[in-house]
Amino acid sequence: MKIGVFICHCGENIGRTVDCARVSKAAGFFPNVVHSVDYKYMCSDPGQNIIKQAIKDLQLDGVVVGSCSPHMHEKTFRKAVADAGVNPFLCEIANLREHVSWVHDDMDVATDKAIDLVRFAVEKVKRNAPLKTIQVPVTKRTLVIGGGISGIQAALDVANAGYEVVLVEKEPSIGGHMSQLSETFPTLDCSQCILTPRMVEVYQHPKIKLLTYSEVEKVEGFIGNFKVTIRKKARKVDDTKCTGCGDCMQKCPIKKKALSEFDENLTTRSAIYVPFPQAVPNIPVIDTEVCTYFKNGKCSMCKKVCGRDAIFFEQEDQMLTEEIGAIIVATGYKLYTIDKKPKNSEIKGYGEYGYGKYKDVIDGLQFERIASASGPTSGEFKRPSDGKEPKKIVFIQCVGSRDESKGFSYCSKICCMYTAKHAMLYKHKVHDGEAYVFYMDIRSGGKMYDEFVRRAIEEDGVKYIRGRVSRIYEENGKYIVKGEDTLAGVPVEIDADMVVLATAMIAQPEASKLAQTIGIPYDKYGYFVEVHPKLRPVESSSGGIFLAGACHSPRDIPDSVAMASAAAAKAMVLFGSDMLEREPTIALVNENLCAGCFYCKKVCAYNAIEVKQIFDRQGNFVKEVAYVNSGLCQGCGTCNATCPSKSIELIGYTDEQIYAEIAALM
């Protein structure tokens, strides 16, 4: 074998800490290495040409590139090698950046380590075999999880490109948080007015299959070939018969017991309900927790009044399976609104603000409902406790955000803007009212965003106070807000009629569970994680699973919509070809040695191990052994590590190759 070694400086990234010339010189003396050079940017066009030219001139049949991580540029170099006529799997990467230059200071030591890693890769490449990629077909259907604005946008984009979409929403209606909002910054256009037409478009789209009140139960398979199990929860209403006339809701005797989720618990709803009048689909569900029929069987008023005989008390959850090629996760966020410290949580909470104790201390979404024309007060400013118009409102920003000691260390990003909007909306309707905002910093980066905040301050006279609030308590019907003006250096006390807390955006409480179900990583807050923060911001590290909206990080509507369209584009890129190329580095069972304990099957995260029966020539059953489904295997090697007798190997990473690598380091 004739091996060429190519050492990249990665600009200064490697070159600053590693003496690349010395590495290349040392590698030249390794057995089988016939050529060894270093170059400033090996991934660049001229850099790749150095490799290609050397392959041609010296008839190299093995290549080692000492560069950044294989994650970054293995594909690039393998392609270059393939272009020059050598099997791409005869190219190996020695990671001299993440494993050496970025983690060491001492040049001599780093260079020695780099030489070792190159030797290690040379030993591997000597034992590499030419491999062929596996071709698998692509199912050109997309699953969108979450029917908020992000999910709606992604679904519409993919569907409008002509591909089928399955949109799964766990609530009875699509629309998400955006449907709860009054007006949207920075233009103050009505949220419902811009959203509801898109909801209807989703409902009527011939390419979109809408599954509301449904949840993703299980995801099997891999990019281009997912098999998704969806639980369609029992509405107790037959959606094929219901016309959405609403008679059942009007006649339902339970009116007061259930709090309206859509109105953020400010109003009540019936036991059979649609979350809001513009719900899509306009088909009610029965809340079996409060419904009298489900408690003691004594009421069936809805069934009696339904002209279509659509009430179906015996209905049970249905399991549907869908063949899917790409998944877009758009499960959104929740507002952090705890009044006291939850059990077993590191979050300390803000008991001193009296949320949950004082009716007029509300959060941002509750304020949205009060300000909304479709809300409990029809858009008139009336406070929850006594319905009186508040003459003085205090808004507190960063409740939970940017607070490592009591909340979360991140910035929720949207609160500066929506608080300015809240104060503005209030001042527009209550001209003699006073609005105070306690803030830490104003973060209003974005098109027309800072202008918007300036307008609130300068034109609408909202009073901004830089400082934190220490305590809120009730005194003579007023809420005394005690805080500090850190610019003036004086304590402040405001007797407010109402207080609005801009509480942090947090991940959905079940986000981590969903992440485990579909197999994508999440951070310590429960937000889903992208592959690369800059270059691949909408892709999860699991192939074919993309992220959109606030399930990834706090973001506003324009950002969410942009991300959703980006995720849709990524799904469509996948659908651009009929066959997908998969790496041939998958597991292979030695059927002679396999004892059939199936520990490999137990640990396989991809359900890629099957049971195969072995028969002798006479057709007598001999034994059961493990069998690898090459379509499902991702080549993670867990089976390989688990097998007690080492009867299952990873092609391209065989024990022999790994052993040679280790030996090269010792």
Place this chain on the structure above:
Amino acid sequence: MDDIKTVAKELLTSGKVNAVIGYIRYGNDKRTKPFIAQKPEDVDKFVINNFILNNLAVYLTRKEVSKLGKVAVIAKGCDAKAITALIQENQIKKEDIHVIGINCNGVTKDFDIDFNSENIAGKCLNCDVRTPKLCDSLVGALADIPSGEDLKLKMIRGVEAKNAEERWDYFEDEFNKCIKCYACRQACPLCYCEQCIVDKSIPRWIESSATKRGNFSWNLIRAFHLAGRCIGCNECERACPMDIPLSLLNRKMAMIAKDEFNYDAGTDMNAPTLVGSYDLKDNEDFIE
């Protein structure tokens, strides 16, 4: 309670099984050996006493036995745990075997010695399966058994008290005695691999000669391969001609499995195995 001979004979004459694996007297009366009875008259030689040391479950995965078809096997409580574990790990099917459980009154540490409070096997002292959990028939009657001191537990506590370096030295000394005869592996009912990792030659992960390095890696890897699987029959230690206290490792691992994951190997054939399953509630604080 039925007599072993009656039960075994009935199973063979009725054709329910093709063979019964049991114990017969061998040499003096303080010694037995395993015996595979294929004819009803063979079972007349069967004995049950305090010297039935072998764990007969080890034969169930042997090709010579599995080709006999359905077999019955005599099992003490600990042996039945091994059978449970083998079913759990897909090595045998419950319907292919008939377990004749025995109400066990303890066994000796080794052959040729009297059964008394000094010689009772350590595993019998705190036994919670004197009546096997898994059995299709049950023979014998429970009687009082001698009590004694759990010397092995004392040794485990002694090793625990050592620091890492002392522990290393201790095991290095013990493993140095190893002659690589693999009797431990042969006696172990859960060492059923077609080819043991120690016999793998490309690459050779474990040096097969009886050197310090080879001995260390063999004994440690065998212990690791039994983590969460060892049912504590202690046959490996009894089989060891060099008296290496193998149970120190195996039993300590079983104690960890119990403490950290509340897992008892060989108690439930339908339970997910400890290795190869996980639960979000699994204790993780030992990961550093």
